[in-house]
Amino acid sequence: xxxxxxxxxxxxxxxxxxxxxxxxxxxxxxxxxxxxxxxxxxxxxxxxxxxxxxxxxxxxxxxxxxxxxxxxxxxxxxxxxxxxxxxxxxxxxxxxxxxxxxxxxxxxxxxxxxxxxxxxxxxxxxxxxxxx
Amino acid sequence: xxxxxxxxxxxxxxxxxxxxxxxxxxxxxxxxxxxxxxxxxxxxxxxxxxxxxxxxxxxxxxxxxxxxxxxxxxxxxxxxxxxxxxxxxxxxxxxxxxxxxxxxxxxxxxxxxxxxxxxxxxxxxxxxxxxxxxxxxxxxxxxxxxxxxxxxxxxxxxxxxxxxxxxxxxxxxxxxxxxxxxxxxxxxxxxxxxxxxxxxxxxxxxxxxxxxxxxxxxxxxxxxxxxxxxxxxxxxxxxxxxxxxxxxxxxxxxxxxxxxxxxxxxxxxxxxxxxxxxxxxxxxxxxxxxxxxxxxxxxxxxxxxxxxxxxxxxxxxxxxxxxxxxxxxxxxxxxxxxxxxxxxxxxxxxxxxxxxxxxxxxxxxxxxxxx
Numbered sequence: 001x002x003x004x005x006x007x008x009x010x011x012x013x014x015x016x017x018x019x020x021x022x023x024x025x026x027x028x029x030x031x032x033x034x035x036x037x038x039x040x041x042x043x044x045x046x047x048x049x050x051x052x053x054x055x056x057x058x059x060x061x062x063x064x065x066x067x068x069x070x071x072x073x074x075x076x077x078x079x080x081x082x083x084x085x086x087x088x089x090x091x092x093x094x095x096x097x098x099x100x101x102x103x104x105x106x107x108x109x110x111x112x113x114x115x116x117x118x119x120x121x122x123x124x125x126x127x128x129x130x131x132x
Numbered sequence: 133x134x135x136x137x138x139x140x141x142x143x144x145x146x147x148x149x150x151x152x153x154x155x156x157x158x159x160x161x162x163x164x165x166x167x168x169x170x171x172x173x174x175x176x177x178x179x180x181x182x183x184x185x186x187x188x189x190x191x192x193x194x195x196x197x198x199x200x201x202x203x204x205x206x207x208x209x210x211x212x213x214x215x216x217x218x219x220x221x222x223x224x225x226x227x228x229x230x231x232x233x234x235x236x237x238x239x240x241x242x243x244x245x246x247x248x249x250x251x252x253x254x255x256x257x258x259x260x261x262x263x264x265x266x267x268x269x270x271x272x273x274x275x276x277x278x279x280x281x282x283x284x285x286x287x288x289x290x291x292x293x294x295x296x297x298x299x300x301x302x303x304x305x306x307x308x309x310x311x312x313x314x315x316x317x318x319x320x321x322x323x324x325x326x327x328x329x330x331x332x333x334x335x336x337x338x339x340x341x342x343x344x345x346x347x348x349x350x351x352x353x354x355x356x357x358x359x360x361x362x363x364x365x366x367x368x369x370x371x372x373x374x375x376x377x378x379x380x381x382x383x384x385x386x387x388x389x390x391x392x393x394x395x396x397x398x399x400x401x402x403x404x405x406x407x408x409x410x411x412x413x414x415x416x417x418x419x420x421x422x423x424x425x426x427x428x429x430x431x432x433x434x435x436x437x438x439x440x441x442x443x444x445x446x447x448x449x450x451x452x453x454x455x456x457x458x459x460x461x462x463x464x465x466x467x468x469x470x471x472x473x474x475x476x477x478x479x480x481x482x483x484x485x486x487x488x489x490x491x492x493x494x495x496x497x498x499x500x501x502x503x
Contacts (some may be wrong), residue, residue: 003486003487003490004486004491005483006485006486006489007152007155007483007485007486008135008483009392010151010152010165010486010489011152011153011155014153014154014156015155015156017152017157018155018156018157018158018160019156021157021160021266021276022156022157022160022266024266024268025160025262025266025268025269027265028267029258029261031251031263031268032253033408038231038232038233039231039232041232043230043232044229045229045397050257059231059286060231060232061231062229062231062233063231073380082306108175126206126207126209126231126232127207127230128205129204129205129207129208129229130228130229130235131227131229131233131235131236131237131249131250131251131252132235132249132250132251
């Protein structure tokens with residue numbers, strides 16, 4: 001009989017219990033790498049005045065270059081503006097109150113800055129910088 | 133005579149039962165623990181950011197590191213800035229991004245320049261967390277792992293009781309020319325003898341970890357005076373030059389302090405701690421600490437390793453002894469080799485068992501065949 005099989009049979013139930021714990025440890029570690037352990041709460045990035053409109057910005061989850069960012073805008077008045085991260089701006093009309101949007105993050109971005117531009121006015125919110 | 137033989141047989145059965153039944157978990161814990169000893173060094177080899185651009189024995193300016201950090205990651209929450217003791221290490225800052233992701237930032241110890249960032253999960257985290265608590269919640273994982281100390285101690289005792297005149301075996305080289313069963317047995321005995329003191333040390337420190345997790349942990353370090361009330365954990369007024377002034381003051385308060393770590397407050401009522409190596413042996417850097425008010429830079433209190441109680445000293449001693457970092461890279465390499473020997477004990481024990489049984493089955497088969 002193969003020596004490995006002999007050994008494994010010899011370990012009996014203890015072998016299975018040990019293997020289960022080892023397997024669980026390895027699985028949990030892989031899960032830790034695969035699923036970002038990032039808080040799901042909204043993070044406030046401050047408030048700015050853009051003309052007569054007051055804007056507060058929040059983000060949720062990790063922000064990574066080449067990915068998307070979940071952003072929440074809180075406006076006290078409706079706003080026609082271009083909004084985006086770094087240079088990647090999207091034009092739109094934004095209603096007063098809170099609204100959530102998903103914005104693309106440029107591939108080459110290192111530091112993330114949300115820019116809101118309306119006519120000649122603009123406001124920027126530094127969102128942060130990712131770790132690899 | 134017969135009773136002695138029976139006793140030997142019992143001890144042998146205990147030794148082999150423990151070694152065999154617990155071999156899967158025990159081998160995993162031993163192997164991960166062995167690599168955990170040098171896991172920082174493995175990361176250092178894999179990540180150029182972790183290597184000091186200018187190797188120096190002491191960090192030239194902790195304040196410059198803080199300023200670089202503020203420039204590169206202005207909205208990150210800083211947990212600590214620290215450095216391993218060898219000159220080839222970059223300064224490490226543990227930070228939390230605004231969205232709550234842990235990371236490590238690396239700085240040159242001489243200029244304070246930012247060298248790069250790495251994720252929180254690395255080789256060191258893998259070996260440390262799987263070895264320490266099998267990635268389970270610590271209240272469950274640590275007792276499981278630390279409980280292995282008891283079968284380990286019993287196995288050590290049984291090994292000595294069944295190995296007659298063991299002192300003759302210290303210089304008996306394994307007979308590698310013989311079949312696997314013979315040389316693995318020789319190797320098992322030789323490694324067992326040379327690593328027995330280490331095995332005892334590892335088992336005893338593991339018992340201590342079990343005591344700690346079950347509530348026998350050491351009392352907290354001496355409390356410093358409360359800092360001035362402020363709005364944020366780290367005040368906006370904290371600058372690099374203030375950090376340098378606090379470091380200089382800490383070295384005046386504890387003459388000879390080699391600063392290894394600055395721990396930043398995480399709450400508005402918390403103090404900033406400057407910690408390092410001093411004269412007490414077998415303690416962690418946190419055993420020599422000076423507390424500051426981060427708003428004003430005024431000293432709030434200080435203590436040194438020698439002033440700690442016996443319970444605290446035992447607690448401080450456990451990590452340096454378990455991981456072998458008390459003597460720098462030299463003791464780490466020694467601990468790694470001894471850990472390797474311990475892991476080999478577990479594996480050679482299984483080889484001996486299975487080869488013996490294979491031979492036994494072979495004999496039975498050969499006897500049965502003619503019939």
